Amino acid sequence: MPKISIQDLKKIKERERSRMVLREGEFRAKVTVHMGTCGIAAGARDIMGVFRDEIAKREITDVMLTNSGCAGLCAKEPMITVEVVEQAPVKYIKLNKDKALRIFEEHVLQGNPVEDYALAMGSETMAT
């Protein structure tokens, strides 16, 4: 019988928590991947995959990853919006994996928008 100790209990808690935090609705940052028809065609699913992998790999619990529909700018897909608490939202366009990684590192984690890829800063909020 594998008996657990109080430390094991805490470990299970930490491990599961990172998985379940999605259900609690308290996030520091939110990444919205625009996934309309053309967004998906342009590779939005891959971009979504990059963020999913990074979040999982680094066991990050306070970043919400979500998607939304067409943003009306099909030519500039794939596109995402990054919102960090108490900062204006930023839209990034024409992404690829590397760009996505850099945005994740610099903007999502450190809070410094990557101006090189940004479409507009603070133009609109993604209402949920």
Add this chain to the structure above:
Amino acid sequence: MCASPSYRMHFMMCAGTGCLASGSADVRAALEKELVKRNLQDEVQIVMTGCNGFCAMGPLVVVYPDGVFYNQVKPEHAPLIVEEHVLKGRVVEKLLFKEPAAKSAVPLMKDIGFFGLQRLIVLRNRGLIDAENIDEYIARDGYAALGKALLEMTPEEVIEEVKKSGLRGRGGGGFPTGLKWEECARYDNFPKYTICNGDEGDPGAFMDRSVMEGDPHSVLEGMAISGYAIGAHQGYIYVRAEYPLAIQRLEKAMADAREYGLLGKDILGSGFDFDIAIAPGAGAFVCGESTALMFSIEGKRGMPRIKPPRSAEAGLWNQPTNLNNVETFANINPIILNGGDWFASIGTEGSKGTKVFALTGAVNNVGLVEVPMGTSLKSLIFDIGGGIPKKRKFKAAQIGGPSGGCIPNGMEDVEIDYESLYGVGAMMGSGGVVVMDDHTCMVDTARFFTDFSVEESCGKCTPCREGLKVMLDKLTDIVEGRGREGDVEFLQELGRHINGTSHCGLGKSAANPVLSTIRYFRDEYDAHIHEKHCPALVCPELIDFVVIEEKCKMCGLCYRNCPSDAIIWEKKQVARIDLSKCTKCRTCIMNCKFGAIR
């Protein structure tokens, strides 16, 4: 599952009795199929949770991280949800909940009045965890209280904390839990037992079912802590026969807890041994009573016995035994973790914490709600319950089931706690709140509850066995038109007698529904007896089945719906009823929008 995928979205699919009955298993299958079809199975996880308390709107799916609440989801909606919500990130408008009053759709669960106004302690995990996954329970501080109690506290300290919290038993009696544990801990006679009362006999209440199904570990944990406090190493959960899903979930939970060593020998290395077995009930309301329940576990007929000795001294197999209700146990984890003072800061002077109510009957949002003690009945029915449907009027609320009483219109400001309810002639009971509108006959309601008590009386003592029968006969006479002068006084006298001289809680409170309806609705009794008329138009013998000409708007609805062709009606003419054909089925009354038939 091999390497656990990193899901970006969770579908919390309600898998409580209510939603399963409405087909949530099929919805789940359809969603799964749809996800696989679009290769999204590694992005979206489907979690089967316990009851969300909003069964009437089931099947329910809550989508995280956004917290969007979908109700009445059918399998054929699966492609829509996956396509729109998962792929395109758009909320599926037509599956959103609509507030009955405002008629506007509310996407987020937390913004729905029914959910937003609740304060969850007992139901802290509802809809948030997979009911069959112990890890998810642990993630939400599960078993941390057991760890704290076993490793950092003495049994005396545990009891002290529970006493400080002011927690009172949620099974109906409202006896302070800490005192009960303390008394049981005092006896040096081993073995001792701790029992969870999951008999939930009060018809119309289903909070215990919801907890056992949706968060079974919270019950196990509370029981283990009580075992530690009183010095018991064996627990029993008595579950009523009608709850197969609860039994199944509890059994799974027990097996998982044993696997982790959270039940069994030397729990968490503390040296404390504790295990639990399930004792199934077999359909007898009186077995919810403590001594009867213990006889039932022993395999005997479940008849209450005379106390003393109290169960704390000589209970199951004559050994010291503690008995608590499911909801009581579910409160223990937060009390131990957050401290008794925290718990005592919620609620009223005499009643601490929250209470789960089962809101049913003539109310828009039927369901389970948890609110702080002291919440007003009005807020419960109108803010959370969304008011009375069909624009009808609130007439009364019956609280506490067959042992409780009613609270009439005009008194809905009463702030619900143990004392206030007692003061107005009702009872907390298990927390069933049945809302009644002006189409409910109070005499018929009283008769209904009396009938229940007659059926369920164990027959051991005369006032309950015979007295209730006489009471039922009298009530039947009244609703069938044979009432006489003096009947009401007779019922009152008899009721006081039954309540005063019966032996167990069933008989002691069985007359409450009659006494309280007489107290607040004496005029209805009088109308039945003297005018031979049922004002709510419920008792068929006391309805004239005539159309009131002034009120009839000549719409013909009654004519179209009468199954016996007893209505004579033509366009622009007042309807008439042919009494020789009428079978008194009341269909016409329910259909007439103008109350023109009496």
Add this chain to the structure above:
Amino acid sequence: MEERDAILKKKREADRVIITPDELEQLDPVIEKYYGNPGYLIPALKEAQEIFGYLPQEVQYKLAVGLNIPASHVYGVVTFYSFFTIQPRGRHVIRLCLGTACYVKGAKEILEIVQREVGIDVGQTSDDGRFTLEAVRCLGACGLAPVFLVGENTHGNVIPGQTVKILDGYQ
């Protein structure tokens, strides 16, 4: 007269289904499982009822002997709890909830319809052995009131008018 006799005879036959000693052997594992455990009569009876559908005398007697409990005690327990039945039941057991929530939402009308259309009262089995009607007090699915079960299937939010249609699905 002949017709009436035929009906009477048919009825008598229906009641006299005897469980043979061979069939009774199915009880052996149950007895083995619970033997010597005080207090396990109720679970044992439940399993027995699952096997035979009801608990006739011969089953009660065999359990009593097997578990070493007085037969009168077994009988007492069987008759005390409403879950147990000593009559054979129909192919489909209708368990109609008459709990408070269901009652105020029209369970009474459903009851009347079943009584009228199927011709059985609570506790009875139809002559063709198709339905048995039982009344229960709250199935814990009050949110779906009015509720009834047919076998294991729950029917909730039933509009009384639909009752017959639902029952048609069970032949």
